[in-house]
Amino acid sequence: MKRAQIAVAVVLAAPGLRAQGYRLRLDNRAQSVSFRGVTLDSIPASDTVSGPGGGPATPDGYAVTCGSNGYCIFYRPGAEVHAVPISSTAGFLLWGLGLPGLSVHGLARRTVQAGDSGSWPVTSPAVELLEGYAEYATERVTAQLGRQNVATRLGYTGFDGGRVMLRDAGRGLDLSAFGGWGLARGFALPVTSPALNPLDEFRPQSRQLVVGAGAGWRRARFDAHLDYLREVDPSTRYFVSERGAFDLAVRPLPGWSLTGGADYDFAAGLWGSADVALRYEDPTGRIAAEIGARRYRPHFDLWTIWGAFSPVPYGAVDLSVSASPIRALRLRATGERYRYDDAAASTPLFDAKTDGWRYGWGATYTLAPRWSFDGGYHAEFGPGASSRGFDATVTFAARERLDLSAYGSTLDRPLEFRYDQSSLRAFGLTADARPASWIRVQLDAGRYAEDRRRPDAAAFSWNQVRAALRVILLFGSEADLAGVPPAVRGMPQAGTP
Amino acid sequence: MKLAPVLAVLALDAVAGLSAQQSARFDHARHAKVFATCTVCHAGAATPAAPLWPDSAVCGSCHDGTIQARVTWQPPATPRATNLRFEHGAHARAVAARGTGASEPLACVNCHLAEAAPWMAVQRAAIPRCLECHGVKTAHLAAPDTACATCHVPLAEATGLAAAAVAKFDAPPSHQDTAFVHGAAHGAAARAGTPIAASCATCHARDFCLQCHVDAPEQPAIAALPRDPRATAIRARLSAPGSHGDGTFLATHGAAAREAPTTCASCHTRESCLTCHAATVRVAAAMPAAGPDRGIGAVIVRRPPPSHGADFARRHKVSAAVAAASCASCHTRADCLECHRPGAGRAAGYHPVGFLARHPAAAYARETSCSDCHNTAGFCTSCHARSGVVARGQLRPGYHDVSPAFIAGHGAAARQNLESCTSCHVERDCLTCHSVIGGRRFDPHGPGFDPNRLIKKNPEMCTACHGRNIPTR
Numbered sequence: 021m022k023r024a025q026i027a028v029a030v031v032l033a034a035p036g037l038r039a040q041g042y043r044l045r046l047d048n049r050a051q052s053v054s055f056r057g058v059t060l061d062s063i064p065a066s067d068t069v070s071g072p073g074g075g076p077a078t079p080d081g082y083a084v085t086c087g088s089n090g091y092c093i094f095y096r097p098g099a100e101v102h103a104v105p106i107s108s109t110a111g112f113l114l115w116g117l118g119l120p121g122l123s124v125h126g127l128a129r130r131t132v133q134a135g136d137s138g139s140w141p142v143t144s145p146a147v148e149l150l151e152g153y154a155e156y157a158t159e160r161v162t163a164q165l166g167r168q169n170v171a172t173r174l175g176y177t178g179f180d181g182g183r184v185m186l187r188d189a190g191r192g193l194d195l196s197a198f199g200g201w202g203l204a205r206g207f208a209l210p211v212t213s214p215a216l217n218p219l220d221e222f223r224p225q226s227r228q229l230v231v232g233a234g235a236g237w238r239r240a241r242f243d244a245h246l247d248y249l250r251e252v253d254p255s256t257r258y259f260v261s262e263r264g265a266f267d268l269a270v271r272p273l274p275g276w277s278l279t280g281g282a283d284y285d286f287a288a289g290l291w292g293s294a295d296v297a298l299r300y301e302d303p304t305g306r307i308a309a310e311i312g313a314r315r316y317r318p319h320f321d322l323w324t325i326w327g328a329f330s331p332v333p334y335g336a337v338d339l340s341v342s343a344s345p346i347r348a349l350r351l352r353a354t355g356e357r358y359r360y361d362d363a364a365a366s367t368p369l370f371d372a373k374t375d376g377w378r379y380g381w382g383a384t385y386t387l388a389p390r391w392s393f394d395g396g397y398h399a400e401f402g403p404g405a406s407s408r409g410f411d412a413t414v415t416f417a418a419r420e421r422l423d424l425s426a427y428g429s430t431l432d433r434p435l436e437f438r439y440d441q442s443s444l445r446a447f448g449l450t451a452d453a454r455p456a457s458w459i460r461v462q463l464d465a466g467r468y469a470e471d472r473r474r475p476d477a478a479a480f481s482w483n484q485v486r487a488a489l490r491v492i493l494l495f496g497s498e499a500d501l502a503g504v505p506p507a508v509r510g511m512p513q514a515g516t517p
Numbered sequence: 518m519k520l521a522p523v524l525a526v527l528a529l530d531a532v533a534g535l536s537a538q539q540s541a542r543f544d545h546a547r548h549a550k551v552f553a554t555c556t557v558c559h560a561g562a563a564t565p566a567a568p569l570w571p572d573s574a575v576c577g578s579c580h581d582g583t584i585q586a587r588v589t590w591q592p593p594a595t596p597r598a599t600n601l602r603f604e605h606g607a608h609a610r611a612v613a614a615r616g617t618g619a620s621e622p623l624a625c626v627n628c629h630l631a632e633a634a635p636w637m638a639v640q641r642a643a644i645p646r647c648l649e650c651h652g653v654k655t656a657h658l659a660a661p662d663t664a665c666a667t668c669h670v671p672l673a674e675a676t677g678l679a680a681a682a683v684a685k686f687d688a689p690p691s692h693q694d695t696a697f698v699h700g701a702a703h704g705a706a707a708r709a710g711t712p713i714a715a716s717c718a719t720c721h722a723r724d725f726c727l728q729c730h731v732d733a734p735e736q737p738a739i740a741a742l743p744r745d746p747r748a749t750a751i752r753a754r755l756s757a758p759g760s761h762g763d764g765t766f767l768a769t770h771g772a773a774a775r776e777a778p779t780t781c782a783s784c785h786t787r788e789s790c791l792t793c794h795a796a797t798v799r800v801a802a803a804m805p806a807a808g809p810d811r812g813i814g815a816v817i818v819r820r821p822p823p824s825h826g827a828d829f830a831r832r833h834k835v836s837a838a839v840a841a842a843s844c845a846s847c848h849t850r851a852d853c854l855e856c857h858r859p860g861a862g863r864a865a866g867y868h869p870v871g872f873l874a875r876h877p878a879a880a881y882a883r884e885t886s887c888s889d890c891h892n893t894a895g896f897c898t899s900c901h902a903r904s905g906v907v908a909r910g911q912l913r914p915g916y917h918d919v920s921p922a923f924i925a926g927h928g929a930a931a932r933q934n935l936e937s938c939t940s941c942h943v944e945r946d947c948l949t950c951h952s953v954i955g956g957r958r959f960d961p962h963g964p965g966f967d968p969n970r971l972i973k974k975n976p977e978m979c980t981a982c983h984g985r986n987i988p989t990r
Contacts (some may be wrong), residue, residue, distance in 0.1 A: 041787065041798070041806060045851070049862030053873070057904025058916075085915035094917045098905045107860035111851040113799040121800050127851050142861045150858050151850060157799050169850060169857070173838050175889050176857045182880035187842070194842065206892035208858055216895040218902050221943035222981070236839060243839035258975040267838040279835040287974040289967045293886070301826060308826050316883055318936045322975035325944050325982065329951075332962030333804075333936040334882070342827045352827055358882065363932035364963050370926025372933065376882055404881030404934050411869065431875050437917040437930070444874045464864060468894045470874070488864035 043113045043496040050106040051488040052135070057098035058478075062091045073475065081477030083439075097472070097480045105143055109150075121158050127151040129208075144215045148208045160187050167208075170198055170232065172247040173265035173281050175319075178203035179230045192238035195510035202230035202251055202260075205321070225322045226255040243269040253323065260321050262286040275301050285319065288327055292317045307343045314338065332361040348386040355379035358402070373436060376402020382411075389419045407433045408442075421454040427466070443471040446488075462490040549637035551579075555625040562605040562625060568592065569605065598682065600675035600719065603670055658689040662709055662716040671718040673743040684750035686720050690727065699756065704738070712741035722748035729753050731786045731805055731814035732779070757815070768820075771800065778803035785817045792817040794848040798818075819847065830856075830867055857890045881937045888936070897940035912946045932963055944981065952982040 063078050065086050071077030076084050076092060084092035108130050115123040135145045153166025162185040169178045181200015187193070204211040208406040210227045217223045228251040236245040245267045251260035265495020267281035280296030297312030317333035320326040336358035345352050359375040366372075380397020392415045399408035409431035416424045418503040455461070464487065471481045545667075556562060561569035570592035580588040613621040628642040644657045653664050669675075672683065691697050691706070707717045722745030726733055733739040760766060760773075774781050782804050790801035795800075805811060822830075824836065837844055837853075856867040864870065872879075880887055882898075891897060901907050906916070916922040931938050951961040962968070968990055972979060979987045 026760050043791070043795075047860075049860055049864070051862055051864040053864070055873070055904060056798045057901075057906055059905050060751050060909075060915075078895070083918065085913075085918065085921075087913065093913055095905070095916060101903060109851075109860055111849070113795070121799045125849070127854060129860055133861070139808035139903055140861055141896050142859075150854050157797065169854065171837055171841070171850075171853060171857070173834060175886070176853070204892055204895070206858075207891055207895050208982070216892055218894060218899045221894075223943065235839075238840065245839040247838070253975075253977075256975075256977055258977055260975070262974065265838075267835050269835055269839045279832075281838065287967070287971065289970045290965050297832065297835075301823065303823075305823065305826070309715035310832070316886070318883065318886075319886075320935075322805065322978055323973070324838060324939075325947075325978050326935055326939060327967065328971065328978065328982075329947070330932055330934045330966050332964060334933070340828060350827075351873070354828070360933045362964065363929040365928030365932055367926040367928065368920035370920050370930075372930040374929070374933065378578070378884065400878040400882075400884070402878065402882040403930060404937060405877035407877070407878035427870065429871055431871070433875060433877065435877065435919075437919050437923060439918055442874070444871070446874075448870075450870075460986055464870065466870070467978055468871070468874070480699045486864070488862075490862075 033369060041116045041496070043116070043494070045111045046491075046493040046495075047109040047111070048107070048491045048493075049485070049489070052104045053140075053486045054100050054102045054484040056100050056480075056482065058095040059098045060256075062093045065090050065092050065150060068092055071476065078474060083476040083478070095478060097136040097478055100482065100484075101139045102135045103133065103140035104176070105131060105140040106132050119156070121156050123155050123157070125151060125153055125155060132306070139453065140205075145209070145213075150208045159189070161185070162187075167203075168198075172232075172234065172249070173267055173283055174247055174249050174263050175205065177232065177249060178208060181230070190309075194234075194236045194238075196234045197232070199229070202228040221473040224253055224260070226253065226257070228252060228260045231256050241271050243267075251321070258322070258515060259287055260323055261319070263292070263319070269354075275303055277301075289320055290317070292319055293333070306343070307341075309339075309341045311339050312337070314357075330363075332363045334358045334360045336421050350384040351381075352383070352396070353379070353381040373403040376400070376406075378402070391415070392417075403436060405433065405435050407431060423452040424449045425452075439474045439476075441473045443473065445469045458494040460490075460492040462488075464488040523582075545637045545639040546635070551637070552637070553970055555629075559605075559625070563609065565606040596677065598675075598677035598679065600670055600671045600678055601670060602666075603668060656690075658687055659691075660716075662706075662714045665719045666715040669719045671715070671722075671743075672720055672748060673718075673722045673745045678747065680747040680750040683720075685748045686751060689716070699758065704736075707738040713738040718742060720751065724748040725751055725753065727810075727812035728782060729814065731811045732782045733805065733811055735779075735782070735805070774800070774803070786811065786814050789815050789817045792819050793847045795847065796845040832942075840885075859890060880940075881934050883934075883936060893936065893940055898943075901941050907941045908943070908946045912949050948982060953986075954982065954984050956982070 033253045055181070055494055061082075061155050063084060065076070067079070068076040068086070069079055071081070071083055073083075075234055076086055078084060078094060082094040082096065084094040086092035090123045102347070109127065110129075111127045113123060113125055116125070129148045129150060131143045131146055131148070133140055136448060151167055151169060153164045155162065157163075164183045165181075167178070168183060169176050170183065171177075179198070179200035179202045181198060183196065183198035185194060185196040199216070202211070203209060203211070204216050207213075209215055211224055212227055230249070230251050232247065232249040234245060235249045235452055236243065238244075247265045247267075248265070250262045252258070253260055263283055265281060265283035268279065270278040277299045278296070279299070280294070281318050282294035283292040284290075285292050293314070293316045295312060295314035297310050297314075299308070299310040301308045313336065315333050315335045318331050320331070336356050338354070338356035340352070340354035342350065342352045353380065357375070357377045363374075369482045377399040378398075380396060380398035384392060384393065384394045386392045393413070394415070395412040397408075397410050400406055401408075411427070411428055411429040413425050413427040418424050427443075428447040431442075431446075433442040433444070435441065446466050446468045448464060450464045451462065453461045466486050467483065469481070469483045472479055541844070552558065556564075557571055558571035558575065560567035573591050576588055576590055579585045609623055626739065628646055629639050630636075631638065631640060634640075647653075647668060648655075648657060648660070649665065651667055653660050655661070669857070672678070691702075694702075697703050697706075707714050721742065723733065723739055723742040724744055724746050725748035726736075726739045728749060730736060730739055761770075763769075786803055786807040787791070787801040787804045788807045790804055791798065793802045807813065859866065868876075879885075887893070887897070898907060914921070914924050917927075947961070948956050950957040950959045952958070968979070968987075972987060972989065976987060
């Protein structure tokens with residue numbers, strides 16, 4: 021009976037399928053990378069010797085930390101781990117299904133791993149469905165059903181469910197609502213997946229239910245948007261999170277914009293992250309400048325205990341400038357100064373930094389139509405870890421469809437909580453080829469020389485070659501174009517006659 | 518020694534002479550006293566079954582190497598490549614049948630001899646003479662549409678013409694007007710004939726139209742033309758209409774497309790729309806899908822709007838939130854997921870090449886919200902576990918070895934960088950000390966902690982440390 025119904029449905033739908041269109045994009049990536057961590061080891065306290073600094077050390081020079089149990093622990097350099105993750109992401113779009121406005125969207129990824137087994141994260145499960153939904157869209161209504169993601173200030177919320185959006189273009193209003201079974205934060209898997217619990221710690225027993233709503237108002241001079249998101253554990257009916265957010269963009273004068281927004285955690289009763297920025301962009305594109313302030317407070321789901329540890333936010337002011345004094349030269353500079361709120365946990369035993377800054381500057385110079393140079397310096401100094409270094413790239417547009425680049429960089433990376441000051445030198449080559457409109461190939465091969473500087477035997481130096489390959493293939497019902505030369509090669513730039 | 522150059526020059530001269538002898542046009546005037554009539558050599562001009570060209574033996578009767586120098590001329594093996602429908606015998610018969618009223622039948626000299634020219638001062642038939650006899654009062658290329666087919670066959674039927682010859686066709690004066698080429702005028706002119714104006718078909722075939730028109734199947738005039746790849750030897754240089762140069766065009770073209778989709782469909786396929794509107798395929802529904810019987814049409818080059826200046830990836834959050842529909846005009850969610858759900862094979866993208874080595878500084882103080890794209894447990898902890906930098910089992914000092922008292926004073930660092938802590942530590946590490954049940958009862962709650970609110974929202978997390986005796990304030 022069921023088969024007969026399916027057959028009838030297929031027969032009825034067949035006439036409408038004649039005008040179907042599709043697009044398929046295959047994005048294949050692979051990289052070869054090595055990394056080296058640490059290995060915990062121990063030694064009887066009685067076997068230790070006095071190290072160069074006077075503290076206890078192993079006979080072969082590793083600084084140790086001794087406990088009351090008669091043993092001392094230390095960390096040896098870990099084994100060199102070689103990982104070769106390979107991922108293929110297939111995105112497809114299908115329309116012309118007999119009902120105008122109906123389309124099907126999908127994005128799935130398959131990941132396999134060569135090299136040392138289990139050496140790279142996010143390689144399990146082998147197949148992920150990032151998105152897969154049917155959409156029905158008209159001038160005023162869009163409805164989606166299936167696995168999807170909603171991007172708001174509150175993050176990128178994934179769920180299996182439905183979403184409806186209503187629009188009134190004349191008034192600039194839009195409303196949306198969605199609901200379904202949620203996915204984990206930053207992953208296309210349910211939070212119950214073992215892949216997201218590598219250390220076998222607290223984990224909900226069931227997927228959270230997600231409901232959300234949004235409202236926006238767009239006018240010529242401003243845009244405003246409100247979002248609300250609630251996640252509930254269906255097994256306990258307790259909240260996983262409950263947050264709201266607003267965003268605002270104001271354009272008072274040509275070239276000027278004021279943007280900002282904030283989120284509020286209803287569960288904790290605290291304002292979360294927020295930002296505001298005043299930006300000016302010269303209409304000719306020769307200069308752009310932005311000054312802003314922001315505040316960052318991490319958000320933790322209520323099924324963890326971390327929110328109860330009272331993470332404190334930091335506040336920051338930032339400035340960025342980009343200018344082209346001459347046509348071939350683009351200069352850029354950015355800087356940010358930040359300071360944490362009082363953590364109310366300071367002790368005389370350890371003085372952690374409470375502020376930091378980041379800055380960077382650089383330039384892009386087009387030496388000739390085919391040659392360009394980009395170089396810059398970046399530095400970050402703050403609690404926990406710091407880094408500073410130079411980057412430089414020379415790019416040669418060998419042909420219209422082929423770019424070749426050579427790059428080099430330096431990096432010094434001191435840590436605040438561990439003697440592990442790292443120095444890195446890297447250089448390499450990249451190629452970006454677009455031999456036809458349906459294929460793109462990118463290749464990167466670089467040599468990395470790392471030097472971990474420590475005052476004991478755990479210091480080490482090692483070199484490695486990292487390589488990455490990316491092949492993008494495009495297919496579609498529109499790709500079977502006749503071999504007639506096109507008369508128009510491109511749209512005119514806005515404002516040109 | 519000097520003889521060699523002289524011989525070489527003589528040899529070259531001989532070769533050049535022989536070559537010229539073979540390719541030079543027959544010098545009619547020089548033979549004026551030899552031939553009394555044209556048909557002695559060109560019998561085909563009067564007798565349908567006879568060849569138009571003389572046999573080379575006729576030439577050889579004098580040019581035998583004794584009487585006259587030998588010649589090697591041969592009649593053309595193939596008919597002359599032309600798009601003229603002219604054939605001498607038929608033309609003569611048609612003239613005779615029409616009864617032009619002339620005192621004598623049309624003779625060769627009527628077309629091939631200028632007025633008052635001496636006998637055998639032969640020239641090619643001049644176009645003005647054709648126009649004169651056929652009553653066309655205009656210049657050749659300005660002739661009315663009805664006149665073209667009198668002398669010419671459509672390009673597709675002129676199979677002997679090479680593409681290079683087609684490329685040398687002179688353009689009519691009307692085609693010099695850009696409004697004719699880029700506007701509706703050429704369409705109207707094409708539709709003046711049924712099904713297409715003969716003046717168009719004389720020089721063009723459908724392939725010419727397909728250089729611009731994607732709506733060829735919907736245009737009867739174009740569809741009436743046969744396919745012929747030689748037609749593209751005449752290149753179309755179509756530029757965008759003036760409306761497209763308006764600074765507001767990008768913002769207003771949607772309404773214009775909804776109002777007059779067939780106008781857009783002259784040059785735009787769905788592919789044009791989908792180049793940018795990849796996420797909203799419905800806007801392309803009115804356009805024809807590209808195919809082998811359609812032109813490629815306008816090839817859209819997708820450019821970022823001015824707002825997408827330097828560093829836009831870092832600051833796009835507000836724009837994406839307040840104007841998601843604008844983003845969706847050009848971006849599919851796959852574009853977003855490219856960064857927000859990165860694949861394992863991805864070496865660079867939002868982060869620069871080599872970011873793996875420098876990520877601690879950016880991650881510790883959360884230069885941006887890592888968890889927007891990375892699941893802390895699945896990504897950070899998972900990788901740190903493989904690197905040996907996670908706490909397993911009993912919590913021990915030793916890793917944070919800059920200060921021997923780090924464990925005693927770690928509170929401030931933990932509250933500042935708690936997300937970083939959780940990339941190596943799990944709850945049980947902290948509960949060793951910060952738990953009422955089995956721990957050392959160190960209170961972890963700090964500024965802003967609202968127990969009453971949290972108990973209301975989710976008391977389950979409180980039980981991890983407090984058991985069932987959850988205190989309130």
